[in-house]
Amino acid sequence: ETGVTQSPTHLIKTRGQQVTLRCSSQSGHNTVSWYQQALGQGPQFIFQYYREEENGRGNFPPRFSGLQFPNYSSELNVNALELDDSALYLCASSRNLAGAGYNEQFFGPGTRLTVL
Amino acid sequence: AQSVTQPDIHITVSEGASLELRCNYSYGATPYLFWYVQSPGQGLQLLLKYFSGDTLVQGIKGIEAEFKRSQSSFNLRKPSVHWSDAAEYFCAVGGKNTNAGKSTFGDGTTLTVKP
Numbered sequence: 001e002t003g004v005t006q007s008p009t010h011l012i013k014t015r016g017q018q019v020t021l022r023c024s025s026q027s028g029h030n031t032v033s034w035y036q037q038a039l040g041q042g043p044q045f046i047f048q049y050y051r052e053e054e055n056g057r058g059n060f061p062p063r064f065s066g067l068q069f070p071n072y073s074s075e076l077n078v079n080a081l082e083l084d085d086s087a088l089y090l091c092a093s094s095r096n097l098a099g100a101g102y103n104e105q106f107f108g109p110g111t112r113l114t115v116l
Numbered sequence: 117a118q119s120v121t122q123p124d125i126h127i128t129v130s131e132g133a134s135l136e137l138r139c140n141y142s143y144g145a146t147p148y149l150f151w152y153v154q155s156p157g158q159g160l161q162l163l164l165k166y167f168s169g170d171t172l173v174q175g176i177k178g179i180e181a182e183f184k185r186s187q188s189s190f191n192l193r194k195p196s197v198h199w200s201d202a203a204e205y206f207c208a209v210g211g212k213n214t215n216a217g218k219s220t221f222g223d224g225t226t227l228t229v230k231p
């Protein structure tokens with residue numbers, strides 16, 4: 001069983017540019033959550049996608065957007081990059097069943113984004 | 117609003133010594149609580165979780181955590197630390213059903229193990 005994978009591993013962009021990060025969820029998982037982890041801090045919830053629809057969003061501006069595809073892989077897009085967007089971006093997948101309470105999240109290794 | 121506080125930014129223990137990592141949370145309903153570990157360049161690995169029932173939870177790698185509702189705490193303990201336990205440890209609180217998978221994390225505790 002393949003785990004959660006993310007690409008690219010590292011990325012360097014300049015302020016004002018746009019970036020797309022990708023996440024392949026674990027087999028059988030239908031939900032992907034994205035987190036931003038700034039240096040020295042814990043992960044912060046950006047948003048979640050469930051069956052190709054956004055299913056909740058944290059305190060992030062609209063220039064952070066996402067997609068989930070029919071195979072449940074996902075993209076995180078960030079427009080108009082700012083220096084403070086430099087962080088490790090983690091995705092986590094889970095198999096959420098309606099009314100099942102909670103299902104364990106499995107995290108990918110992350111994409112390290114540096115904005116210059 | 118939910119929040120998690122990990123009061124200790126950095127802890128150093130000797131190999132073989134016991135370990136306790138502190139976690140305090142704020143959550144409006146019955147919380148789901150988690151401890152994760154993150155090694156350099158790695159994603160997060162779940163160590164243990166608490167949903168309900170027995171307040172002493174056993175996890176992987178000989179780790180346990182105790183949920184204390186009256187203190188809003190979920191402290192992690194390990195009786196004997198190994199050098200390989202050196203890593204960053206995160207406590208998190210989350211919800212269930214529609215709030216599943218939208219966790220709030222603390223800022224972590226870095227564990228250093230002395231030989």
